[in-house]
Amino acid sequence: MGCPLNLWSAPDPLPERPGLAGDRQADVVIVGAGYTGLWTAYYLAKADPSLRIVVLEAQIAGFGASGRNGGWCSALFPVSSKRLAALPGSSREAAIELHRAMQASVNEVGLVSAAEGIDCDYHKGGTVVLARTPVQLARARAEVDAAAEWGPGDLQFLTPDEVAAKVRATKVLGATFTPHCAAIHPGKLARGLAAVVERLGVTIHEQTPVTRILPGRAVTPYGVVRAEVVVRATEGFTPGLAGQERAVAPVYSLMVATEPLSAEVWDRIGLADRPTFSDQRHLIIYGQRTADGRLAFGGRGAPYHFRSRIEPGFDDVPRVFKGLQKTLRDLFDISPEFTHAWGGPLGVPRDWCASVGLERGVAWAGGYVGDGVSTTNLAGRTLRDLILERDTALTRLPWVGHRSRAWEPEPLRWLGINAGLRAMTLADVEERVTRRESVIARLMAPLLGG
Template sequence: MGCALNLWGTAEVTRAPLAGDRDADVVIVGAGYTGLWTAYYLAKADPSLRIVVLERETVGFGASGRNGGWCSALFPASARKLAALPGSSLDAAIAMHRAMQDSVNEVGLVSAAEGIDCDYHKGGTIVLARSQAQLARARLEVASAGEWGPGDLRFLERDEVQAHVRATKVLGATFTPHCAVIHPGKLVRGLASVVEGLGVVIHEQTPVEVISRGRAITPYGVVRAEVVVRATEGFTGGRAVAPVYSLVVATEPLSTAVWDRIGLADRPSFSDHRHLIIYGQRTADGRLVFGGRGAPYHFRSRVRPAYDSEPRVFAKLQGTLRELFGLEDLRFSHAWGGALGVPRDWCASVGLEDGLAWAGGYVGDGVSTTNLAGRTLTDLILRRDTALTRLPWVGHHSRPWEPEPFRWLGINTGLRAMTLADTEERLTNRNSQLARLMAPLLGH
């Protein structure tokens, strides 16, 4: 984690690297949520399968062990974009959102059934409107939700918001019940232990240099398998996804008096309707965890431990959280970051072609989406024709990102534009024209 300190902890190296060539039925590259959920459902469906997971670092080293702990029904591409995919439809887009809602529950059910104590609590998500422009956007989102989804997004008037959270400048909010909060580190490490108990072999400290049909090649040997699964998200490399950093801070445990002032008694995840994404939760041990975008994309998609720490962004997040709740004396104990995977069209995908399987491009919405990916990959690998294998993200291919320096210029311009859009709205009190122009580039 470089000089950053991750509240969720980091896994120690406890599993041996690969030691020579070996054969398997399925080899999975990456021991994060995607890889481990896939291993879990495959092993449960067919205990005779020989499943090997290869991990460059340690279990949960990437976004799975660093995220903000939202297990939500959010999908990075809008319903409108999902419905417009080849072979898709409005009904398919609605089915996708229902599958995402089911995935939120599935994470909780499996965690309980397998004894994974990951602090799972389903309190929904509240997104505050704190300006007239945000208020208009919140009302429009609720009005259109019925057309593009199951229609359970509610608008809360200002006095209704107080029952959930007490923040500053609140004019209203949207609320959905389809989100839980978790301790990401406990989930990924617990899941790894469960899959090992099912007979899955995990090799840590084993970088995969080449993924090809029928084999994963490492410095220590080759794993040959009928199916090779790429589950590498922000560490994929090349132009398939861009690794964009998200940073997080955490307070010290807060007193009962402070919690009485803030609310969040049912532990809903929280955000507001600004354009530059922020996200927060109340942890089981009484802290505020709060994250957001704003860190730069690094040239040629570089991912390095030093990039986990951006003091300027940490300070901005701390200031934003203090202002959000009107608490200037909040004390912070942790700050960390990590890379998430962003495809060119902001649409996550899953698929299996010619023995090569993949899932990823979650744009930060991966805690529950990875569970859906694991169940879908299981059906694809076992050649099952199910409702999951007919969802619109299955087999989708995002076009590659532009070569450098255009990728660097475009992504960082987009990140800067969202900050400017929020500034524009504060000055004009109207919906940002800049944000409207950028919307097609952000999956909307």
């Protein structure tokens, strides 16, 4: 498409962090310098400055989903409260507590960013999810009812006039709104966190891929780091570890961004308080007004690749980029120039349920299904408590210790995931044609975290 890649990439030279050069000893070794690894290092270092903490990163800090996502720091969790309540040892009350912990995590990211001087364009403007057909309108009302049943009831239904006060889109019949989301600049948060943990005494080795995680050690081509606790924080890149090939499926999400828009265009669109936005279609879309006046907009639709392969070329799917551009034009009736297009893999566990835990010296967190910006913060604080052997409200949340079953072997995995992605596209077509709730979507819901 002739576009630069990632809008969130640093325009300035990045710090040169040396790779691992030989064996070393630590108290905690963290594999992955994305949000999960960096938040874990941050909270451990703050809790116990004497800990020797080493972070190993295959590329550079924030290289993966942490530096490529849509910038939604939201209270969304990838499975419903009803599904959470059904986990072994869980309950309705436990599911609601996790929901509240997610809301608190949105605020925690903002508080830490301010306290540590991380300028990540954090602004808590909430999330508007538009309903643009009668079927979508019914779905929005049902979500508000479900939220009242399973939580504090803070998901609001908005009339078209109330929607227009936040965002002026086309064909709007109503919307839902939650205040529990902030728009951020993902790259600034990742790079800022990396700098902060280094100031706290944490060592980050970049360009150091880990090939195997075992109790007490992380194995790389350049040496072995031995530690009492090894933390796996590799999200969509987890299948590259020996023995973890079917732990999560790396599914690509892609984004486009416009040029900075004029004041006249923003007067037409709204988004003055920078709420993140989406709509009620089944094939997920997501967007935000950036601090420098662009629209950054993404969605699913890129294929899953056989045997969980991840390659730079998979970030570039012109068909999906064109579809995202068309969708954004339709949402706001605008014709902007698009200056960026990029993407990357996110981690999807078999049951879509994110998890965090520590067993026999190996800790993990991940499987966020694209809802990781604030969930990683909750994971970092939870891993701190688990590693320091603290019994806290966080360590008793229902996602702690959860184990998703492995994905099917190939080619079943490739067939099933791509069939699911195709089904969500067809579900939207089905609703446009029948003007009724999609049968396809209803059949797929149990497989997609519903």
